[in-house]
Amino acid sequence: MATLILASGAIITIGPMPITIIEVYCTILDKFVPGIFSIESMINTVVWQIRLPRVAGAISVGLGLGICGCVMQAVLKNPLASPFTLGISSGANFGVSLAAVFGITILGGPYFLIGNAFVFALLCSGVIIGLSGLKGATSETMVLAGIALNYLFQAMNQLFSYIASDEQRDVMRIWGMGSIGGLNWNSIMVIAVVSMICLPLLYSKAWDLNLMTVGDEAATSMGVNAGHVRIFVLVVSSLLVAALVAFVGVIGFIGLVAPHVARLILGSDHRYIIPAAGGLGAILFLFADVIAMNLFSPSTIPTGTVMSVIGVPFFLYLILRGRRKEYWS
Amino acid sequence: MIVKLSVKGLHFSYGSAEILRDVNLDIRDGQVVSIVGPNGSGKSTLIKCIDRILNPSKGEVIVDRQKVSGMKQMELARMIAYVPQNSLRVFPNTVFDVVLMGRRPHLGWREEARDEQKVWEVLGLLGIEDLALSLFTELSGGQQQKVLIARALAQETGVILLDEPTSNLDVWHQIDVMEILRTLVRSQDLTAIIAIHDLNTAARYSDTIIMMKGGKIFAAGRPEDVLTSENLAAVYGIHARVRNYDDIPHVIPLKQIPRKRGRV
Ligand SMILES: Nc1ncnc2c1ncn2[C@@H]1O[C@H](COP(=O)(O)OP(=O)(O)OP(=O)(O)O)[C@@H](O)[C@H]1O
Ligand SMILES: [Mg+2]
Numbered sequence: 001m002a003t004l005i006l007a008s009g010a011i012i013t014i015g016p017m018p019i020t021i022i023e024v025y026c027t028i029l030d031k032f033v034p035g036i037f038s039i040e041s042m043i044n045t046v047v048w049q050i051r052l053p054r055v056a057g058a059i060s061v062g063l064g065l066g067i068c069g070c071v072m073q074a075v076l077k078n079p080l081a082s083p084f085t086l087g088i089s090s091g092a093n094f095g096v097s098l099a100a101v102f103g104i105t106i107l108g109g110p111y112f113l114i115g116n117a118f119v120f121a122l123l124c125s126g127v128i129i130g131l132s133g134l135k136g137a138t139s140e141t142m143v144l145a146g147i148a149l150n151y152l153f154q155a156m157n158q159l160f161s162y163i164a165s166d167e168q169r170d171v172m173r174i175w176g177m178g179s180i181g182g183l184n185w186n187s188i189m190v191i192a193v194v195s196m197i198c199l200p201l202l203y204s205k206a207w208d209l210n211l212m213t214v215g216d217e218a219a220t221s222m223g224v225n226a227g228h229v230r231i232f233v234l235v236v237s238s239l240l241v242a243a244l245v246a247f248v249g250v251i252g253f254i255g256l257v258a259p260h261v262a263r264l265i266l267g268s269d270h271r272y273i274i275p276a277a278g279g280l281g282a283i284l285f286l287f288a289d290v291i292a293m294n295l296f297s298p299s300t301i302p303t304g305t306v307m308s309v310i311g312v313p314f315f316l317y318l319i320l321r322g323r324r325k326e327y328w329s
Numbered sequence: 330m331i332v333k334l335s336v337k338g339l340h341f342s343y344g345s346a347e348i349l350r351d352v353n354l355d356i357r358d359g360q361v362v363s364i365v366g367p368n369g370s371g372k373s374t375l376i377k378c379i380d381r382i383l384n385p386s387k388g389e390v391i392v393d394r395q396k397v398s399g400m401k402q403m404e405l406a407r408m409i410a411y412v413p414q415n416s417l418r419v420f421p422n423t424v425f426d427v428v429l430m431g432r433r434p435h436l437g438w439r440e441e442a443r444d445e446q447k448v449w450e451v452l453g454l455l456g457i458e459d460l461a462l463s464l465f466t467e468l469s470g471g472q473q474q475k476v477l478i479a480r481a482l483a484q485e486t487g488v489i490l491l492d493e494p495t496s497n498l499d500v501w502h503q504i505d506v507m508e509i510l511r512t513l514v515r516s517q518d519l520t521a522i523i524a525i526h527d528l529n530t531a532a533r534y535s536d537t538i539i540m541m542k543g544g545k546i547f548a549a550g551r552p553e554d555v556l557t558s559e560n561l562a563a564v565y566g567i568h569a570r571v572r573n574y575d576d577i578p579h580v581i582p583l584k585q586i587p588r589k590r591g592r593v
Contacts, residue, residue: 073420074420077419079419079420211430211433213419214416214417214422215416217382217413218411218417220380220381220382220402221406221411222484223402223406223433223434224402224433225402263421267422267423268421268423268426271438
């Protein structure tokens with residue numbers, strides 16, 4: 001937590017406009033206790049309107065995706081499960097393409113892209129959850145269905161980009177790469193509220209998730225209604241994921257890697273690894289975003305892209321090292 | 330006689346295939362009960378129905394005079410423990426964590442010193458303290474089976490169901506597990522219900538043997554009454570000789586009875 005605050009402070013200072021870390025904290029404090037410090041209005045604007053929303057956005061999105069990935073892996077008993085591999089992100093992406101290319105929208109107004117993304121993300125997880133309600137659908141079936149949907153939506157997106165105009169294609173491309181540049185205080189508020197409802201609900205199932213990692217039948221015999229917990233967790237986490245990807249686009253990888261790193265460090269108790277996956281997700285995302293903002297400064301590259309480029313080699317290194325026993329204990 | 334567990338008119342089907350047909354049982358407390366029968370005769374299914382892992386289509390299971398169907402999951406978990414034949418091994422849990430899971434029905438959010446003590450106690454009882462910090466996923470099949478038994482014992486229930494608990498164990502550990510179970514049953518009024526293939530082990534350690542065939546109870550009673558040449562011929566389709574050693578029936582299988590044409 002302290003690391004997070006310090007890192008955020010430091011990160012706000014980095015950017016096209018030079019600001020010192022002291023100035024950053026002064027600017028933030030000034031908002032709450034006005035009149036102590038003299039702040040240049042230019043710095044004030046940059047900190048409050050550009051840098052801070054980005055940092056807050058990165059933290060809340062990383063947190064949410066990390067935790068959702070963690071609980072999804074546990075209920076589906078599959079280390080490959082994540083919001084991305086289950087097709088939820090691609091579903092949202094498909095919703096955006098529909099809106100961009102055909103103008104088919106679910107919500108009107110300025111939020112039509114977001115509305116579409118949200119609805120299609122939910123649709124996708126709805127199919128997966130519906131499957132689990134069917135008798136005899138195992139968690140393997142659900143993961144396979146998610147992966148299949150992922151392919152389907154990706155193919156549809158590619159199809160759309162053929163028929164789209166250049167302008168439409170740009171909308172789709174930017175969204176598809178995932179970026180938190182578009183976040184403002186309003187959208188962050190929405191994300192924060194949804195997170196504050198969903199995350200405690202997910203965390204309250206930590207013990208049940210522990211038991212479910214050894215199998216549904218054993219979990220049932222130890223007092224956990226495995227079927228109900230699975231559906232509950234999937235519904236709550238897909239709501240949150242849908243809200244997140246609707247605002248920031250396709251961000252793969254973080255929901256996969258953050259839980260694994262948490263497991264590598266802390267073992268298998270979800271009472272600890274759920275918060276850890278969230279914290280790691282936030283930190284990873286924050287750093288990916290700094291790189292995204294500053295690597296080719298002054299132009300910024302999509303955070304999702306950076307995430308995968310730097311994250312994948314790191315992740316591969318970890319899982320190869322992680323097979324050593326001492327790493328786990 | 331105190332009836333610990335009774336099963337009344339139990340039916341179970343997977344889809345349209347009826348697996349259990351009208352199973353009735355009364356089991357006293359402080360007994361070791363073995364369920365024997367050929368592959369696919371419904372032993373595992375019966376055990377899962379008793380612990381409500383599967384929901385029977387008809388009939389009732391009653392533990393301590395309470396209907397299982399009306400109980401909360403956690404309540405049931407404090408009365409019946411279940412040892413599956415094997416366990417999922419996707420995520421790396423330490424042996425200690427796996428056994429601690431058995432304490433779940435007794436604790437709130439945090440485990441207390443008492444729970445950890447109980448875990449060490451059952452690990453000690455089964456002689457696997459030295460495995461406590463190893464990863465469950467990296468144990469041999471037999472070691473895993475002992476850990477799962479430890480987990481069920483940590484659950485501190487009156488009834489413990491075991492699905493082939495000795496199938497992966499060497500002779501020494503088979504005797505070890507059966508002795509531990511029998512001792513616990515005697516000393517703590519536990520009731521153990523064990524699905525098992527080894528007829529001689531069953532005969533040696535059980536008070537009651539239930540013999541199943543095609544989803545029905547074919548015979549039930551004391552080992553010497555159930556394990557007879559006639560029953561073995563009818564249920565398993567084998568010629569066998571049954572000899573008594575120290576008053577315990579001992580089955581010596583001889584050969585298969587040739588099957589009639591047309592039967593699968
Ligand atoms: N998940 C399932 N779906 C459909 N049928 C099943 C399922 N599990 C078991 N069965 C059927 O139920 C019957 C009884 O199975 P069960 O596992 O209870 O047998 P068992 O007596 O434990 O056999 P074994 O000695 O091989 O363990 C079998 O005919 C089997 O084909
Ligand atoms: Mg079986």
